Amino acid sequence: MIRRAICTFVVLAAITPHVLADDDSNRRWWRDDGREAHWARPCEVKQESKHGEFKREVKCKDGIGATWHGKWKDEFWDGPCHVKLEADYETFKEEVKCEGRD
Numbered sequence: 001m002i003r004r005a006i007c008t009f010v011v012l013a014a015i016t017p018h019v020l021a022d023d024d025s026n027r028r029w030w031r032d033d034g035r036e037a038h039w040a041r042p043c044e045v046k047q048e049s050k051h052g053e054f055k056r057e058v059k060c061k062d063g064i065g066a067t068w069h070g071k072w073k074d075e076f077w078d079g080p081c082h083v084k085l086e087a088d089y090e091t092f093k094e095e096v097k098c099e100g101r102d
Contacts, residue, residue: 041065054096063089 036047040058042065048055060066066089074085081098 052098054094056094058092060090066090066092068092 034049036045038045043058043060046057046059058066068087071088072086074083076083078096079098080100081096084093084095086093
């Protein structure tokens with residue numbers, strides 16, 4: 001369990017600076033509804049948020065610029081939020097659903 005949490009943290013720590021370098025809107029995703037697509041060269045980033053839900057998909061053509069390695073899936077709870085992570089050679093997907101967030 002601790003090993004999974006550490007691995008997940010390492011992966012997210014590696015991805016987040018490159019993908020969200022100056023994206024301040026990520027800090028308030030649970031309050032706002034919206035869609036956003038942008039490029040964090042050389043990758044395309046799509047984000048969608050609804051009240052209590054957040055989805056992010058990062059696509060790096062031919063794996064160029066991807067900071068994650070291999071193909072894997074992970075699911076865990078982070079407080080009241082259920083987090084699903086999925087990655088393959090070109091795509092990283094993150095889905096967060098929270099219960100009781102205001």
